[in-house]
Amino acid sequence: MSDPWGETSGRAATRDRSTVPHQRGADGAPAHRPPGGRAAARQAARSKGRQSGRRAKPVARRKRLARIALITVSALILVTAGAGAWLWQHLNGNIKSVAIDDGAGGKEKADAFGRTPINILVIGSDGRNNAADCKLGGGCGSASSTVGHNADVEMVVHVSADRSNATVMSVPRDTMTQVPACKDPDSSQATAGYYGQINSALQYGPACQVKTVHALTGITVDHFVMLDFSGVVKMSDAVGGVSVCVSDNVYDTYSHLKLAKGTHTLKGEAALEFVRSRHGFGDGSDLGRTVSQHLFLSAMIRKFKSAGTLANPAKVYSLADAATKALTVDTGLGSVSKLVDLATDLNKVPSKRMTFTTMQTGADPANANRVVPAAGAKSLFAAIANDQSLTADSSKKKASASPSATTSAAATVPASEVAVRVENGTTISGRAAVIANALIAKGFSPGTSTGNAPEQSATTKLTYGPGEKAEAQTVASALGLSASHLTQSSESGLTLVIGGDWPSGTTYSSSASAAPADTHAAVSNANASTADESKTCAKVSPYKTVVLNGVAMTPAQAYAAASSKKDSAP
Template identity: 70%
Template sequence: MSDPWDGPGSQVTRDRTTKVPGQRTAGADGARPSGGRAAARAASRQGDERATSRRRARPMRRGRRALKIAGACLALLMLGTAGVGWWFYQHLNDNIHSVSLDGKGGTEKADAFGRTPINILVMGSDGRTSAEDCKLGGGCSQTGVQTGSGNADVEMVMHISADRSNATVMSIPRDTMTQIPACKDSANGQSTAGYYGQINSALQYGPACQVATIHQLTGIPIDHFVKLDFSGVVKMSDAVGGVSVCVSDNVYDTYSHLKLTKGAHTLKGVAALEFVRSRHGFGDGSDLGRTVSQHIFLSAMMRKFKSAGTLTDPTAVYSLADAATKALTVDDGLGSVSKLIGLASDVNKVPTKRMTFTTMQTSPDPTDSDRVVVGEGARSLFATIANDQSLTTGLGNNSATATATATAKANATASAVPASEVAVTVENGTTITGRASAVAGALTDKGFSSATTTANAASQAATTTLTYGTGQKAEAQTAAKALGLPASHLQQGTGTGLTLVIGRDWPSGTSYPDGTSSPAPADTKAAVSNAHAQTADQSKTCARVSPYRTVSLNGVPMTPSQAYAAAKNQPDSDS
């Protein structure tokens, strides 16, 4: 036998027709005679080596051809896979519809470590702008498919902290009355000079107008927006394989058509849409109750999204990516697959126990009992988001002091260099007398080293800079944090020590005018008071079915539970 890859085996086959040699006899000198078994074996070995050489040549050539063919197939497979990947990437990019914000929402500022929070306005539109949305939302029998953006019936400000350790999602009830700023929709040219009205109506003048309205009301910079319509909710809930929710009692909302028995349910498609749209089924039957049930739904979706089974299943990932890009309208800053992946990665970094869902506090509108205005505590809630404070501290320890202490500890850990060990040479690069002394004095008052000194800069400077030596970046960050100096003003030099050159962009004061020095922390106790705050890890929280007669069946007012009992022929939403 011979192996086609390794050549002939070591066993030599004897020619059975050859006569076996007889007994050898010694020569006259006692030497072995030529021939005999030794000669036969030698001849056999030589012949075997020549045969081996001939037999090896053909299999080796076949092996090389096989390797070449395998390599070519592998290359084709790789090219094919890359082609599919590129097609998929382009397919997802083509799905995305993006709109410019035109700077209407303000700009977040980086902290002293160069980290920037993310604030996104998540909007759910009631627009019936497609046949699918008309079928899901109803109301198109007379108007037909509508044009325009509709109203923002769901408005949530999603804040992701600069260090990605926590997040806050604040709902703003659609019935809130506020001042709408002057706006013009770049898509259809519809404009307004501004008016006092219901907050969700700003979307009629484009997503940028809705963002500008929220920014004006709250003072929170809004970097991005994400808008979904009715069909988008259906697609997203299907893509994650359903969302698990719980209701406190039997419920039938005759308006949204949600019908469920008491207990836990996994909702997909239209059933999921009925749940998030239900405003008569939960709480007091108003939009305030709906925001709480929406938080329960989104918390469950977040847990599902972050579960290993969802993110490691290629089919689930494809379905989620395809559904998300088809369902969303976003701003230009999120208008590509890579940017949406980056956002998803940032969200995924935040543990669910550090994600707080809350609702803006409201009071009844004095002129209209069906509308609300900003209530007590709302300004504190706005401030916690604008100041990049975590509300999970407020839920666990209702102390603004505790929040400030936690923030200070986080900053100290990040910089790793206490102020007492940092000395700064402060140079005046302006024509204003005393600028270096004022800033240096402020640093020493904040506990910086007494070795901090002052001088005049070699020349005037337009921009303030903080230059640090090799290995002294952390010390520079400590000083920048204390002065409110953005990370973009820090630069590494060739010398040693820290040198702050005050430029014309800092003409007065001891805190950089465009800086990010932390303002006084907001009161987190006030921020979460009456705000229905809960964290996303609370998987056993049930939506509270309304005990009031908020629905009507056959013209008879009744509670959602009474309606469930009366509508025996109506199938359940998840049946």
């Protein structure tokens, strides 16, 4: 029989018998021994040892490898966790945050499903507090506060309550408006209020800039994000450059932007020169600059959303590190987790549903070099304040969107299955019947009834029983009620008490809520565009907006005349 390791027991036994003499009994006959003899027993023992030894080695090796792997994985987990904790603390340590007055920018109102929009004031500061900003912007400052600084860029970024759309509205820096009374808690710089250029409010702190924009537009501003010169450079480098197109050769002798006609990838100082250029584009004023800034931001957003950026851990970290170092934010955004939440909300909005606009303006009667809001700006302000999308398919999207489980739950309860008891809590006769009839006309159950409330109520409220929140949201959505009007009760059934804040009409509105804005008027003359428009070029100014060697020229003429100056980007 063959040995498992390639030896034959027969040969081994023969070999053993030739070397070990047989013992004999008293009669000279071979003594009785087990079959195969001692040699065979020894051979069997050796064979067993070889078999067990050779088989044991792989098992032991596997156990050792398993232990090594376990130790290695444990070490990696500890190292990764430690690195993650270090990175988290590092990024948190990068963030500079400043408190703003409670209610400085107003208070957001939740919709019927408890969701609230987000409004952020993005501020581009012309401050030169550090060596990098001094080098990039020219001129230097030493204070760490915003005293003496102006907000050269002001954009209201609105993200809808259902996260299906967003609007970015630029407010030109040359806008004249009433700056309210402000005091910067950091510098103690204060003002009793004055009529002046809107960008000057930053001298009294970011909160003052927020209050001023809120006072001008009526738009609630929840947060602010402030970026300086070096911040623009860091952010553009972090994404590997931003691709922009210019309609003609351009040389802005003020911002130093010099580009040939066509598309370029801008990094570092070239990116800063582009977003700072006001003489190179449009009519050579801040109005033209806001449009080119929108093109730059649209391109950056597309780069953010590209798989090449978000799928690369090194790029994500580089971007996070650059962003947290570059930004000053309000304390409401003053942590990595809060910024991540904000980024997540922004990332939900498709590029084609992000609208960029510039506040409509007219010339200031007192100063031709300054502007004031035009009549059309009221529609733009109202559309943002009312959480209305400015993209063409807004009504279709709003009807079909289901961004949260709450919305889905409400959508699963048909109006025909919902009955409401409507009670009149006002002094106006017949108010309950008006609302009840309106609900039935909208398809609600004919079991909807009316009556008088036990007492008069100043506010309208809708109470619902346990497990009936979805039904209440269906009613609230039909009547235009916000989440603040909904209250859970221990008793089953839906009861709507009409309060003194709803004296007329069948759709709820308060003095703070404007009627839906005309979205066509909102974007009229507002240079509206969407973030998915990748082939749009910045329009180089055809006017003599720049000066080279003491001679007024168009930016294209200056480009030709400055052939010896290196372009900002290839």
